[in-house]
Every structure is written in structure tokens, then in C-alpha cells.
Amino acid sequence: AQSVTQLGSHVSVSEGALVLLRCNYSSSVPPYLFWYVQYPNQGLQLLLKYTSAATLVKGINGFEAEFKKSETSFHLTKPSAHMSDAAEYFCAVSGKAAGNKLTFGGGTRVLVKP
């Protein structure tokens, strides 16, 4: 069975500061890992994905994430927060079969202070 844990349900950062969102996963097989973002009243938008090609993955809006197998982690970072980054962020894991479901973490809501 797969599971995802996101540490911190809420994170507050100042504009221009580093954003760090933590994600740890549990999987019996090498997983695919995803970060999704949800803006208010919108659906889930893919930020980036890890599919074993490279451990450092770059996504949209300046976000990146690093896969660390030894730590079973896939933390999301952005060097400099922008007001538009205020949203909820979800880490998710799936197996490699085409029809495999996503298993989500609990989400982290990011507040950006001016």
C-alpha cells in the first residue's frame, strides 16, 4: 500500500523568502511522485512530476523538487515566494501501471505575507 505524509498543514512565508514544503512517501515499489497545486475554487493543477529520469525535477512557476530515495522524500521548494504562490499544495504518489490511482497527502496551505 502507498501513503504520503505532508508535514505542516499550513506554512507562512514572507514574499521573497524560500518556500519549502515537505513530503514523505511510503511505497512497496519505486513510485511516481507528483506535486499538484490548488488555487481557490479551482481544480488540481500539476506542478511537477518525478518519473525516475532525474532526481531533481523542475516544474512550473519556479518550483522544483528533489527525490531522495534514502529519505523517501520528495520535498518541494521555490527560492523566492511570490504573492501568487498562495494556494494549497498536494503531494501524491502512484504506482507505475497506467491505470494506477493517485494517493494524496493531506495538503499544505501556503500563506505569503507581503
Place this chain on the structure above:
Amino acid sequence: EPEVTQTPSHQVTQMGQEVILRCVPISNHLYFYWYRQILGQKVEFLVSFYNNEISEKSEIFDDQFSVERPDGSNFTLKIRSTKLEDSAMYFCASREGSQGLQPQHFGDGTRLSIL
């Protein structure tokens, strides 16, 4: 860019009534999913659908739930007799197929409120 569309955006229904949530997946996608998010909780998998049949379903997806692809474009979730605890945001997703690395694309969701 193609997107998944869901209707309605908000559905209010009396307890015990049937409700149908509608989704139009991206046109060349082959795998379809429903997820739900109860307020303040995780996004939870309900069911996946491929080649006109359910490929996987969760414990939540009991006999009150059904899915259908009635034509070449729509993908529906029916709740036969709604309960208060069915109140949630329901998300439809689709995936192009064949490889797990292809991401799922989500609609904006339907907020279902059971009174």
C-alpha cells in the same frame, strides 16, 4: 490547452435523492477517475475506469455509487441515495494512458452539498 470540465460547479440535494455529477475528460484520454475531498480532509480516490469498465475502486465506492461513460465524451458519477456524509468536493480526472508517468489532469470539481 485541453482541459477536463465538470458540471455543475455546485449541487445542492436533499438527503436520499439521487445525484449525477458530470465530467467531460480530455478527448484523447483513455483512463478516467473520480476523487472526492471532504472539507478539511485529504483528496481520496473513489474509482478508476478504463475500456468501459471499472478497473479499481476504493472502499468508499459502495453500491450507492456507479460510474458510466454513456457516450464518447461524458463520464458520470451517480450517487443513488445520498447521505449527509456524501457532502464533499468531487473531482474528475483523466489520463492519456499506457504509461503511469503520464499525469492525471483534473477538473475544477463539483461541490456537492447534501441537506
